[in-house]
Amino acid sequence: MTQRQVKAAVLLIGDELLSGRTQDVNLQAIAKYLAPLGVQVAEARVVADVPEEISAAVNALRTKYDYVFTTGGIGPTHDDKTADAVAAAFGVNIDVREDARAILEVHYKGRASLNESRLRMARIPDGASLIANPVSKAPGFQLGNVFVLAGVPSITRGMLQDVGHRIEGGAIVRARTVRAKGVPEGDIADALGELESGANGAVTFGSYPWFTPEGFGVHLVARSADPAALEKAIADLMDIIRARGAESEEVVEPS
Amino acid sequence: MTQRQVKAAVLLIGDELLSGRTQDVNLQAIAKYLAPLGVQVAEARVVADVPEEISAAVNALRTKYDYVFTTGGIGPTHDDKTADAVAAAFGVNIDVREDARAILEVHYKGRASLNESRLRMARIPDGASLIANPVSKAPGFQLGNVFVLAGVPSITRGMLQDVGHRIEGGAIVRARTVRAKGVPEGDIADALGELESGANGAVTFGSYPWFTPEGFGVHLVARSADPAALEKAIADLMDIIRARGAESEEVVEPS
Numbered sequence: 397m398t399q400r401q402v403k404a405a406v407l408l409i410g411d412e413l414l415s416g417r418t419q420d421v422n423l424q425a426i427a428k429y430l431a432p433l434g435v436q437v438a439e440a441r442v443v444a445d446v447p448e449e450i451s452a453a454v455n456a457l458r459t460k461y462d463y464v465f466t467t468g469g470i471g472p473t474h475d476d477k478t479a480d481a482v483a484a485a486f487g488v489n490i491d492v493r494e495d496a497r498a499i500l501e502v503h504y505k506g507r508a509s510l511n512e513s514r515l516r517m518a519r520i521p522d523g524a525s526l527i528a529n530p531v532s533k534a535p536g537f538q539l540g541n542v543f544v545l546a547g548v549p550s551i552t553r554g555m556l557q558d559v560g561h562r563i564e565g566g567a568i569v570r571a572r573t574v575r576a577k578g579v580p581e582g583d584i585a586d587a588l589g590e591l592e593s594g595a596n597g598a599v600t601f602g603s604y605p606w607f608t609p610e611g612f613g614v615h616l617v618a619r620s621a622d623p624a625a626l627e628k629a630i631a632d633l634m635d636i637i638r639a640r641g642a643e644s645e646e647v648v649e650p651s
Numbered sequence: 652m653t654q655r656q657v658k659a660a661v662l663l664i665g666d667e668l669l670s671g672r673t674q675d676v677n678l679q680a681i682a683k684y685l686a687p688l689g690v691q692v693a694e695a696r697v698v699a700d701v702p703e704e705i706s707a708a709v710n711a712l713r714t715k716y717d718y719v720f721t722t723g724g725i726g727p728t729h730d731d732k733t734a735d736a737v738a739a740a741f742g743v744n745i746d747v748r749e750d751a752r753a754i755l756e757v758h759y760k761g762r763a764s765l766n767e768s769r770l771r772m773a774r775i776p777d778g779a780s781l782i783a784n785p786v787s788k789a790p791g792f793q794l795g796n797v798f799v800l801a802g803v804p805s806i807t808r809g810m811l812q813d814v815g816h817r818i819e820g821g822a823i824v825r826a827r828t829v830r831a832k833g834v835p836e837g838d839i840a841d842a843l844g845e846l847e848s849g850a851n852g853a854v855t856f857g858s859y860p861w862f863t864p865e866g867f868g869v870h871l872v873a874r875s876a877d878p879a880a881l882e883k884a885i886a887d888l889m890d891i892i893r894a895r896g897a898e899s900e901e902v903v904e905p906s
Contacts, residue, residue: 411857414692415826416682417872418859420675423697427671437669439704442678442695445857449694472837473858474844513840548860571670582727585768589729602666602700603728604673605803617672 399621402566403438404430405457409468409478410547411444422467422545422552429556434565435463445469450481458485458542463563468547470536472513479537482544483521493520496535503533528558538562567621572646574633577613579642581605587636588616591629598625601633613642654876657821658693659685660712664723664733665802666699677722677800677807684811689820690718700724705736713740713797718818723802725791727768734792737799738776748775751790758788783813793817822876827901829888832868834897836860842891843871846884853880856888868897 406426412418420442427437438461443449450469457464469478483490496518497510504510517534520526527536527543531554536545538559545555576584581603592601602617616637618629630646637644661681667673675697682692693716698704705724712719724733738745751773752765759765772789775781782791782798786809791800798817800810831839836858847856857872871892873884885901892899 411855411874412859412872413678414682414695415686415874416679416692417826417857419679423668424671424674427669431671437671438699440669440697444693471858471860473840474847475855475857508835508837511837511841513844514837516840550862571672580763582763582766582769585728585771586766589768592729600666600730602672602730603726604667605726607805617667619666619670 399434399567401569401621402435402462402564404435404463404465405461406437406440407450407453407457407464407466408440408442408547409445409450409466410442411475413442413468414444421549422547425549425553426465426467426556429553429560430563430565432568433560433563434568435563436569445475445477447477447481447484450478451485454482454485454542458540462541464542465545465559466542467545467552470517470534470544470546472516472534476516478544479516479519479521482539482542486521486523486539486542488522488539490519490521492518496520496526499526499533499535527555530554530557569619569621570623570626571617571619572626572630573648574616574618574630574637574644575606575613575647576616576637576640577643578611579613579637579640581614583640584614584616584636587639591632591636595620595625595629598622599629601629615647654689654822656824656876657690657717657819659690659718659720660716661692661695662705662708662712662719662721663695663697663802664700664705664721665697666730668697668723669699676804677802680804680808681720681722681811684808684815685818685820687823688815688818689823690818691824700730700732702732702736702739705733706740709737709740709797713795717796719797720800720814721797722800722807725772725789725799725801727771727789731771733799734771734774734776737794737797741776741778741794741797743777743794745774745776747773751775751781754781754788754790782810785809785812824874824876825878825881826872826874827881827885828903829871829873829885829892829899830861830868830902831871831892831895832898833866834868834892834895836869838895839869839871839891842894846887846891850875850880850884853877854884856884870902 524537524539599620604615620626779792779794854875875881
């Protein structure tokens with residue numbers, strides 16, 4: 397029995413990602429968190445702090461994929477526009493909610509005033525459930541199939557801990573990598589293409605050249621939800637490289 | 652006289668970016684390359700090695716923005732689908748082109764065979780102009796307002812050197828950053844919001860909390876195409892922080 401593929405999109409929000417000020421790391425963190433749950437990230441977008449752009453992207457992605465994860469734009473400042481834009485995308489009301497306010501009251505008590513700006517972080521769209529923030533307390537939220545997370549990487553990762561139990565995953569796609577040394581990609585491309593055709597979609601193959609001061613080569617990655625097909629794919633990859641007289645080994649690396 | 656804003660989109664192509672195997676660095680490199688030319692990156696997308704997804708994204712972005720930059724998927728292997736997908740997006744023919752083949756012939760002479768796989772790198776859509784690749788020779792190409800670049804970061808950066816002279820930029824948006832120490836974002840959010848409103852779109856302000864072992868604070872970034880407005884914005888930001896009795900200094904950092 398084959399399980400269905402469950403697909404997600406990631407929507408990264410913030411001018412600072414597009415200007416180059418900030419290097420995003422959340423896409424990778426979310427992809428790695430979801431993979432063992434049986435969810436593959438199939439698309440990502442980066443949009444500016446513009447409400448209409450955020451809403452349009454949320455609507456395009458939530459209708460196309462099983463899940464959407466947004467990061468960024470839920471802090472206390474004027475450039476934090478995500479919560480309102482997500483509410484607008486769903487066509488629901490948004491206001492300060494008591495459960496979210498209570499969390500902030502406990503957190504700021506004796507530290508800082510729960511002023512109007514900070515109260516913005518308690519604005520939650522109608523019908524959403526809160527996502528716990530173990531780092532800085534101000535919650536994220538889930539509305540339908542959309543998970544709204546903070547953008548600061550440590551907080552994003554913290555919030556993910558309250559996401560997994562809400563996810564209904566499907567087939568778990570595993571990846572294995574063979575590292576070939578001294579063989580240029582162009583020499584094995586034909587054989588690799590035949591392997592991909594022969595796999596009839598059960599396995600996909602990726603080819604990623606590497607260059608270091610010690611030499612060059614290629615990482616060949618096989619991805620499949622079928623353990624037996626993946627095992628065979630790795631053996632086939634090793635054969636292709638051996639046939640070229642080149643060195644190879646299986647390596648463990650980020651899949 | 653105000654110059655118009657010229658906007659670009661970046662389309663990152665490759666399964667490995669979505670699986671988390673590879674951390675993208677090209678978005679940031681392209682954004683930083685374009686900013687001094689008077690081009691702002693306004694949106695980015697990451698799509699898998701799926702021809703229909705690539706074509707759809709190219710068409711969505713090239714009609715919305717002045718320029719589109721794609722990275723990835725122009726190598727010799729079966730998973731390199733970008734050139735054909737871009738041709739399909741424009742509805743033009745694609746085939747091995749003699750000028751591109753000649754570049755590869757010179758490069759591979761005496762090194763490796765220019766086999767069928769490597770010849771794939773000479774497939775260029777009708778009407779495109781080549782983009783020189785000073786690193787590994789196989790060219791990128793420009794078709795209309797779409798620039799198709801390699802995905803390996805050193806090659807992407809190399810190809811950008813043949814891009815700048817083709818770009819008609821507009822207003823150059825500059826960014827300056829004030830680093831405030833010991834002041835939480837929520838304390839200055841109101842004042843910052845007023846500053847943004849008062850600027851009537853001439854300046855945009857971003858607020859980015861920082862945390863280090865030595866303490867915490869916030870980076871306040873002002874962005875503007877108007878040098879005088881930017882100068883005033885920085886003075887205003889300094890005033891806001893001074894009024895809180897906190898330390899601040901202007902810092903130079905990636906904008």
